[in-house]
Amino acid sequence: MSGPVVSRRREVGNGSARSLLTTLLGEFVLPTNHPVWTSTLVDVLALCGVEEKAARQALARTAAEGWLRSDRVGRRVRWTLTDPGRRLLAEGAGRIYGFGSGAHEWDGRWLVVLVSVPETMRDLRHKLRTRLTWAGFGSPTAGVWITPHLSAEADAKLILDELDLSSQAMSYLAHYGALGSERAMVERAWNLTEVGARYQEFVDRFSDMAPSTPDEVLVAQTVLVHEWRRFPFLDPQLPAELLPPKWSGTTATTLFNDLHVRWRTRAQDRWSEMVPD
The missing domain is CATH 3.30.70 (Alpha-Beta Plaits)
Known part of the structure; x- marks a missing residue:
């Protein structure tokens, strides 16, 4: 069987069950590499609005793609990341957390x-x-x-x-030479207006979010990372001098980093509580 692959549709599409499952695997399973029961993944996906049938189908399809392997313990099933799955998730984590709009030095x-x-x-x-x-x-x-x-x-x-x-x-x-305009070339090459609007939607959605209960924090952290992991595939990460003024990507990057740190410990604690031995 061929190894798992990263699907652009999964990265930039809507909140499908498989896409949300990938977020959970990268954010909570990858750091510990502990096996996780089907019931735990189904329960957490349910908190995120995914029905049980869709959650189980997402698990089966993700395993079929080579990201997970299953072990049966009595009547229960637990899941472990495959080596290729760990590698791809680690690459994705590096891309997500090392990403920052407009934060790149450039020699022209x-x-x-x-x-x-x-x-x-x-x-x-x-x-x-x-x-x-x-x-x-x-x-x-x-x-x-x-x-x-x-x-x-x-x-x-x-x-x-x-x-x-x-x-x-x-x-x-x-x-770039003397003819025409470098900024006009950038505007023709990329739809920065659309990308900027997506960033602003992210800011509007999360800037006032204030989860309080453990479940709310777990869901907030999951959705935060899930929404953010699309941007490395949407944003060409142009140097600051090529971006429009008051670029919303800069605000969104700061917001993501702040919230991820603020919610991380409580979200991880709640995840650990939901992953019984």
């Missing part, structure tokens, strides 16, 4: 990738666009992909190799 250089796919090859064009966008690239004009993150060239090469497009591509590093 761009990585530019040139690659064209005929319009008749619509499926291949869609795959290329989806995967380069997911990797943080923007396209100011057809066949041209840009990013201020020079290290992303390795990601681009991997994508192009897998799509059998490397032989048709070119890449180079460059400073």
